[in-house]
Amino acid sequence: MPREVLECEEFSEIQVRIDTLVENGELKIDERVIGRGYLNVTLRGGQVALRADRHVGLIPLTDSLAVRVRPRTSIANLSYMIARSGVAPAAIRGFSRGYLPRFEVSEDLERTYAESLVLGAEQIASRGLMKGYTAVRNPPPWRGRLLPTETIRSYASRGVRYKHSFLFNTLSSSVIENQALLEALTIVKRAIEGDNRFSALLSRTNKVIKAFDSVSHWHGSRSSLVSALGRKIRLVAPQLSFYRDALWSSLLLLQKTLPDVSDEGLVRLDSLIIDVSKVFEAYTRRVIAERASALGWHVKDGNVHPTSFFTDNRQYRVQPDIVIYRGRDPLAVIDAKYKPNPKEADRYELLSFMDALGVQHGALLCPQLDTNKSISMGITTSGKQVSLLRLDLRADDPDTEADRLFENVRKLVEGQKDYI
Secondary structure (H helix, E strand, O other): OOOEEEEEEOOOEEEEEHHHHEEOOEEOOOHHHHHHOOOEEEEEOOEEEEEOOOEEEEEEEEOOEEEEEEOOOOHHHHHHHHHHHOOOOEEOOOOOOOOOOOOOOOOOHHHHHHHHHHHHHHHHHHHOOOOEEEEOOOOOOOOOEEOHHHHHHHOHHHOOOOOOOEEOEEEEOOOHHHHHHHHHHHHHHHHHOOOHHHHHHHHHHHHHHHOOOOOOOOOOOHHHHHHHHHHHHHHOOHHHHHHHHHHHHHHHHHHOOOOOOOOOOOOOHHHEEEEHHHHHHHHHHHHHHHHHHHHOOEEEOOOOOOEEOOOOOOOOEEOOOEEEEEOOEEEEEEEEOOOOOOOHHHHHHHHHHHHHHOOOEEEEEEEOOOOOOOEEEEEOOOOOEEEEEEEOOOOOOHHHHHHHHHHHHHHHHOOOOOOO
């Protein structure tokens, strides 16, 4: 168990005396940390310099030393981005016991997720609750499929005659997904009752709970519901994609943590390591895609739908993060880079994306730090306009900031330079 925790902020560097990492005369850093790239490690002046560029959370170095990397954004904004992006944090086991989380916890967790949960539940109620075949509790006798094995085990082996076990399923809205939503909505209702600031939200919550009247309450433990939902949430069918946001918010609320759904059960909060770069990429793609449809555009993920780099050789491909289309025609390319400022290699990579897709407008998308703003970086000799767009992760209202980002995306596609 770690006895010492050093703290630093993401995008910053912390130095550790090399003797603190030496064990039996050898430099020893946990292989899982090095192998997964959680920290960049370099030797400088007899000390080990550690830099966190993408990950935040509690990162163990040895059995007696760990580094806690604090995010620059608020917990509310980071949690909101995770819920919207659908990117689950990872965890390294065995290093968190006995440590209280500092930035990973929200004192007002229910209210942090309440708005997104209620909004998602309202959308579900308006489109109709999903249904599935579920086992009926206390089914009527002599109905359903006879279960001989259960009959022998439960009754015949004990000398009980004229009694049989049956499996009776029925099409019902009382599926795990809806039960989790109902449980989470109930938690939100209890959290905001009696607070005048949330009177409007409470009214919406009560109304949407009524829409779930046909759903039975979960009868098991909270941990078993979290485990079941963790498995289900990754299997939501495309035609039920409107369920995803609300289910993620429910999972966060029920678990009272940022979740790791890679395995069953609860994860200790302070063990979580969040790859903010993946969250940033998925979140920005999501908010742009949602707003693009109003202009007749649609967005593709180049990592899922790569493009051939050469016209006569399909072996080499490019994979831009965000490609905006009108019909089958690409309009612009955006590559998300979770770093304060892009490098020269990033600009060359973006130009290769633009060349492969045959577009004249492209942008690198980075987080906004301090007073940095979205700018046009310039126009190449071949007429390609390259821009740098920014998203403020510390904005008081993430939705308003997302609207501002998309307004700049619209200006990018239309060849304007007066970004806001």
